[in-house]
Amino acid sequence: MSKSILVTGGAGYIGSHTVLQLLLSGCHVATVDNLDNSSEVAISRVRHLAGDSGKHLSFHKKKSNEARLKKIIYIKIFLNCRFDAVIHFAGSKAVGESVAKPLLYYNNNVIGTIILLEVMAAYGCKKLVFSSSASVYGSPDRVPCTEDFPLAPMNPYGQTKLMAEDICRDLHRSDPEWQIMLLRYFNPVGAHPSGLLGEDPRGIPNNLMPYVQQVAVERRPTLTVFGNNYSTKDGTGVRDYIHVVDLADGHNAALNKLFEKDSKIGCEAYNLGTGKGTSVLEIVSAFEKASGKKIPLVFGERRPGDCEVLYAATTKAETQLNWKAKYGIEEMCRDQWNWACNNPYGYGKSDSNTEDEIISTKTKASDSWFSDVCITS
Ligand code: UFG
Numbered sequence: 001m002s003k004s005i006l007v008t009g010g011a012g013y014i015g016s017h018t019v020l021q022l023l024l025s026g027c028h029v030a031t032v033d034n035l036d037n038s039s040e041v042a043i044s045r046v047r048h049l050a051g052d053s054g055k056h057l058s059f060h061k062k063k064s065n066e067a068r069l070k071k072i073i074y075i076k077i078f079l080n081c082r083f084d085a086v087i088h089f090a091g092s093k094a095v096g097e098s099v100a101k102p103l104l105y106y107n108n109n110v111i112g113t114i115i116l117l118e119v120m121a122a123y124g125c126k127k128l129v130f131s132s133s134a135s136v137y138g139s140p141d142r143v144p145c146t147e148d149f150p151l152a153p154m155n156p157y158g159q160t161k162l163m164a165e166d167i168c169r170d171l172h173r174s175d176p177e178w179q180i181m182l183l184r185y186f187n188p189v190g191a192h193p194s195g196l197l198g199e200d201p202r203g204i205p206n207n208l209m210p211y212v213q214q215v216a217v218e219r220r221p222t223l224t225v226f227g228n229n230y231s232t233k234d235g236t237g238v239r240d241y242i243h244v245v246d247l248a249d250g251h252n253a254a255l256n257k258l259f260e261k262d263s264k265i266g267c268e269a270y271n272l273g274t275g276k277g278t279s280v281l282e283i284v285s286a287f288e289k290a291s292g293k294k295i296p297l298v299f300g301e302r303r304p305g306d307c308e309v310l311y312a313a314t315t316k317a318e319t320q321l322n323w324k325a326k327y328g329i330e331e332m333c334r335d336q337w338n339w340a341c342n343n344p345y346g347y348g349k350s351d352s353n354t355e356d357e358i359i360s361t362k363t364k365a366s367d368s369w370f371s372d373v374c375i376t377s
């Protein structure tokens with residue numbers, strides 16, 4: 001029987017890709033999003049890409065971040081439907097902003113999670129997949145990071161993820177019926193191969209890949225490389241970039257594990273990364289190759305709070321979730337560029353193309369992506 005999944009933050013970058021995978025796997029999905037850093041256009045494109053299964057998606061706009069109203073919205077959603085599990089993406093995710101506005105981050109990410117868990121408990125839904133982050137590791141002494149490394153976030157954003165993880169661990173200890181997967185994302189990049197879904201950050205991008213993309217489409221003149229005197233292969237920071245479609249697929253794998261017959265999962269953390277470290281200059285060069293565009297660089301100071309090298313140990317997810325990232329840097333840059341070319345202004349309106357025109361052209365050009373999608377159920 002098909003499962004019913006509630007996805008919070010389903011219009012966002014990782015959320016929209018995951019909702020699509022869930023629909024294609026035969027799930028019924030309800031998603032709720034406040035559209036603060038996302039667009040309802042993503043929801044209509046997910047519906048379109050899902051074809052017939054698109055009718056199994058419902059969307060609820062959360063109009064307020066105020067705790068009491070948030071709770072009421074969750075209650076209304078739970079009153080309408082019995083969910084088998086929840087995937088909780090909703091939250092704020094900019095590291096720099098979290099330093100400037102810690103209360104906003106503790107409110108959205110920690111209190112927001114508590115409210116959701118309270119409503120889930122009240123309606124007897126005790127299976128959760130939680131969006132955590134590699135930022136819980138801070139700056140580890142060595143790499144690759146295994147899930148049992150000490151957790152020492154270096155900014156309020158990472159701290160909120162660790163606090164939410166701790167709340168989940170305590171909740172499971174208090175009531176072993178709770179089954180919770182804590183997915184620690186490394187650096188999600190790329191876009192859906194159809195060119196219809198991708199990352200659309202508001203304002204100046206905080207992260208490397210969307211910044212590189214905006215330089216390539218000439219929205220910004222140069223990329224500042226934050227530091228070129230690290231002890232790395234070329235002096236620039238090294239990270240574990242993972243294709244967003246692989247990441248979305250990791251959520252399907254986590255759900256499959258939760259729904260296994262007699263699943264023994266309690267509250268477990270899993271790294272979702274590729275296990276490979278790539279430097280800033282390597283990303284720039286791969287993007288230049290994929291796009292045929294030159295990315296002008298300026299070398300700047302190290303960014304405060306940045307670590308030198310961070311990449312994942314992937315064995316736990318491979319062996320226990322039967323999941324492994326399939327795509328490499330080349331595909332990540334190819335799909336990022338495809339998204340950039342088709343949506344230079346993200347989901348916002350650009351030149352003369354109407355939304356219908358964008359959808360129909362893109363679907364014809366890239367029907368082949370359907371055969372690429374990994375579907376499990
Ligand atoms: N970088 C630059 N110039 C830029 C932006 C980034 O040189 O304009 C460098 C950074 O110094 C770092 C690398 O590119 O070496 C990656 O930086 P990102 O900002 O893209 O990502 P972070 O590794 O800092 O990770 C942050 C959060 C994670 C989150 C991730 C993706 O800490 O929790 O972004 O959203 F998962």
